[in-house]
Amino acid sequence: MTITEILRSMWNIFVTYYIGQGLLLSGLGYTLALSAIAVVAGAVLGALLAIIKRSGFKPAIWVISAFVEILRGTPALLQLYIAYFLIPMMLGVPGMSPFTCVAIALSLNSAAYVSEIIRSGIEAVDKGQTEAARSLGLTSRTTMMKIVLPQAIKNILPALGNEFIMIIKETSLASTFFVGEMMTTYLTVRGLTFNALPTLLDIGIVYFVLTFSLSKLMGVFERRMKASA
Amino acid sequence: MLEVKNIYKNFGSLKVLKGVTTHVEKGEVISIIGVSGSGKSTLLRCMNLLEVPTFGEVWMEGKLLTPVDPYLHPEVIEVSHTFKKLLAEGYSREEALKTIHANDLLKEKHSAEGPAYKALMKEIYDANHQDINEARRKMSMVFQQFNLFNNKTVLENVMFAPIETAKYNHVKDMKAAKAEIEERAYGLLKRIGLEEKAKAYPSTLSGGQKQRIAIIRSLAMNPDVMLFDEPTSALDPEMIGEVLDLMRKLAAAGMTMVIVTHEMGFAREVSDRILFVDEGYIKEEGTPDQIFRDPHDPRLRDFLSKVL
Ligand SMILES: Nc1ncnc2c1ncn2[C@@H]1O[C@H](COP(=O)(O)OP(=O)(O)OP(=O)(O)O)[C@@H](O)[C@H]1O
Ligand SMILES: [Mg+2]
Numbered sequence: 031m032t033i034t035e036i037l038r039s040m041w042n043i044f045v046t047y048y049i050g051q052g053l054l055l056s057g058l059g060y061t062l063a064l065s066a067i068a069v070v071a072g073a074v075l076g077a078l079l080a081i082i083k084r085s086g087f088k089p090a091i092w093v094i095s096a097f098v099e100i101l102r103g104t105p106a107l108l109q110l111y112i113a114y115f116l117i118p119m120m121l122g123v124p125g126m127s128p129f130t131c132v133a134i135a136l137s138l139n140s141a142a143y144v145s146e147i148i149r150s151g152i153e154a155v156d157k158g159q160t161e162a163a164r165s166l167g168l169t170s171r172t173t174m175m176k177i178v179l180p181q182a183i184k185n186i187l188p189a190l191g192n193e194f195i196m197i198i199k200e201t202s203l204a205s206t207f208f209v210g211e212m213m214t215t216y217l218t219v220r221g222l223t224f225n226a227l228p229t230l231l232d233i234g235i236v237y238f239v240l241t242f243s244l245s246k247l248m249g250v251f252e253r254r255m256k257a258s259a
Numbered sequence: 260m261l262e263v264k265n266i267y268k269n270f271g272s273l274k275v276l277k278g279v280t281t282h283v284e285k286g287e288v289i290s291i292i293g294v295s296g297s298g299k300s301t302l303l304r305c306m307n308l309l310e311v312p313t314f315g316e317v318w319m320e321g322k323l324l325t326p327v328d329p330y331l332h333p334e335v336i337e338v339s340h341t342f343k344k345l346l347a348e349g350y351s352r353e354e355a356l357k358t359i360h361a362n363d364l365l366k367e368k369h370s371a372e373g374p375a376y377k378a379l380m381k382e383i384y385d386a387n388h389q390d391i392n393e394a395r396r397k398m399s400m401v402f403q404q405f406n407l408f409n410n411k412t413v414l415e416n417v418m419f420a421p422i423e424t425a426k427y428n429h430v431k432d433m434k435a436a437k438a439e440i441e442e443r444a445y446g447l448l449k450r451i452g453l454e455e456k457a458k459a460y461p462s463t464l465s466g467g468q469k470q471r472i473a474i475i476r477s478l479a480m481n482p483d484v485m486l487f488d489e490p491t492s493a494l495d496p497e498m499i500g501e502v503l504d505l506m507r508k509l510a511a512a513g514m515t516m517v518i519v520t521h522e523m524g525f526a527r528e529v530s531d532r533i534l535f536v537d538e539g540y541i542k543e544e545g546t547p548d549q550i551f552r553d554p555h556d557p558r559l560r561d562f563l564s565k566v567l
Contacts, residue, residue, distance in 0.1 A: 162406035162473075165307055166420035166480060167396030169427070176419075180410045 031227075039228035043219060048232065053215045058236070060211035064133055064201040069194045071137035076144025083149065094145070101142035107203050110135050114207060128207035136204075140197055147193060151186035152178060184255060191248040195241050202237075212236060260285045260515065261306060261398070261484055264331055266315030268301050275301045276312070277539035283484060288516045290526035293536035294562060299519040300488050302536060306517065307398050307486060308391050319398065320483070322389035327380050329365050335383070338375040341365060396424055398484040399477035403492050405469040407461035407476070414457040417444040417476045424480070440479070447475040451505060467498030471505055478509075485509070487518040523566055527551055535559045 048054035113135030118126040163173040205213035261283040268276040275298040304310040345355035
């Protein structure tokens with residue numbers, strides 16, 4: 031196959047299958063839905079973990095630390111496989127859809143990373159800020175909510191944006207379970223055309239355009255945030 | 260007004276304070292001097308419990324800020340198992356107390372001293388303690404690194420703690436309270452000639468401006484005591500004067516102040532009493548004249564010969 035042939039196939043496959051049969055829309059839809067669920071649920075759960083960890087209750091800290099370390103220290107694909115079998119069993123829902131399983135697993139995975147993002151974001155705020163607030167007789171709660179967190183958020187949000195991009199790429203693992211996201215469409219199209227390489231290149235372009243534009247958007251957002259004090 | 264009773268402070272195995280007792284009277288200006296690392300900041304920070312003393316008690320206006328230290332209450336020791344055991348072994352009361360002190364025999368943390376002991380500890384605590392946040396509102400601190408709130412404007416920095424305090428106190432008319440606090444904040448800013456910086460963020464200010472704002476942020480709480488931890492050490496030389504001037508005015512106006520400082524001339528000029536902290540103790544204590552003209556402790560003499 032020459033370069034021109036590959037380019038032509040890329041174009042044809044894109045027009046016929048991705049536009050014509052709507053695979054671009056459905057693939058992107060699932061990818062974004064999975065990523066959004068994982069990042070939002072992950073952020074909420076991750077914030078919760080970070081808060082509990084800061085409360086200083088020892089047994090809870092151990093459990094959470096173990097959870098975070100294990101999820102960060104094992105491959106996401108392995109976690110998806112385990113979740114695929116374990117979650118329906120644990121929740122007592124045998125016929126649970128692969129999409130739900132994958133969404134839960136990715137959320138837990140992202141929670142582990144987000145809790146670390148929040149922890150380090152808070153720790154990056156100068157200790158002097160807390161000391162000044164406490165020395166004026168403010169409660170630890172007021173200090174956290176009105177002095178520390180508003181400053182930590184400036185460290186946390188950009189990192190959360192990066193986490194979102196990481197998750198978008200990670201959702202491709204869900205194709206193992208034929209969930210329907212972007213990477214799954216590759217399996218579909220390859221089955222129809224028996225032409226792997228151009229399909230993969232098409233998908234690569236879609237992922238890249240998605241993550242690249244998101245990271246540019248975040249860059250603008252970050253500069254705005256920095257400008258406002 | 261402020262009493263520090265036999266405080267010890269350990270950081271892990273490092274013993275920084277080894278039994279410090281002192282007091283601050285209303286209207287007094289006290290300077291704490293000593294070599295770097297001698298525990299001056301630690302002593303100051305123990306006064307408002309930014310560091311919790313390992314042993315010993317801090318009292319403010321007759322209220323206990325720290326947990327109860329059994330070693331300071333013979334009546335507590337006398338109901339402990341350890342004390343009773345020593346008596347049974349034939350010790351006299353005085354000998355038993357001395358032995359317990361010398362060998363640190365009370366295990367109050369291991370709750371092995373019996374119910375009477377615990378009950379008495381709790382009784383003393385309940386009868387005397389004050390919430391630390393309440394106490395801190397009356398003894399604000401000024402830091403070497405200013406520590407202005409980065410996410411707030413100058414005016415918000417000054418108003419923040421008074422407003423939150425009004426909320427804690429469930430002030431009914433918050434709007435009126437805020438207006439009053441704002442007026443007061445502007446008044447304070449005017450006093451230091453920085454009204455036009457009211458809407459500026461701390462990052463745009465010079466060190467001297469930051470520190471003077473940190474001082475009026477403390478003043479806005481109407482404190483009974485102000486604690487200063489080397490307020491001019493992080494400043495460029497040309498800005499030290501403006502901060503010391505403001506502190507001089509406060510001292511002249513009768514503010515009670517405790518100042519950790521390396522500015523010997525200033526300490527000599529404004530202080531009623533100077534504490535020389537060294538090797539975990541207050542090695543010498545006296546009026547500026549006594550300390551500078553007639554120092555007794557050899558380590559103090561050595562220190563003064565180096566800094567003067
Ligand atoms: N939070 C902490 N953890 C561990 N060690 C500490 C802590 N704070 C202070 N120290 C140690 O305690 C000792 C006394 O410190 P401190 O800050 O009170 O000294 P200082 O007299 O104020 O010195 P300087 O003049 O340099 O400010 C030092 O050896 C310091 O390293
Ligand atoms: Mg110090």
